[in-house]
Amino acid sequence: MIKWIKRLIFLMLLIIAIIVGIVFTSENNQQLSLIFLGYPLPELKLGLWIVLSLLLGSVMGLLLSMLSLFVRGQSVNSKSRKIKRLEQELQQLRTASIKN
Numbered sequence: 001m002i003k004w005i006k007r008l009i010f011l012m013l014l015i016i017a018i019i020v021g022i023v024f025t026s027e028n029n030q031q032l033s034l035i036f037l038g039y040p041l042p043e044l045k046l047g048l049w050i051v052l053s054l055l056l057g058s059v060m061g062l063l064l065s066m067l068s069l070f071v072r073g074q075s076v077n078s079k080s081r082k083i084k085r086l087e088q089e090l091q092q093l094r095t096a097s098i099k100n
Contacts, residue, residue, distance in 0.1 A: 021051045 028047030033040055044052075 025051055
């Protein structure tokens with residue numbers, strides 16, 4: 001039930017964001033040509049340039065955060081393997097001391 005509500009809220013937020021983007025783009029309809037690294041970019045509406053830059057920044061932020069999570073996950077897996085190995089070694093030492 002909660003999963004369904006989360007999906008519904010996410011869908012509603014996505015629809016609202018799309019509507020706001022469309023309204024923002026249509027209200028800022030001045031044509032603008034940008035130059036990036038010395039290369040002229042196509043002439044588009046100002047609102048469209050802003051929305052595209054927002055989307056590009058969001059995607060880049062998401063990719064960087066996923067990279068960070070991947071590195072942390074690898075660290076956790078490495079530490080888990082080390083803990084498991086040390087627990088096995090401890091168990092072997094306990095059984096060896098019981099036998100003696």
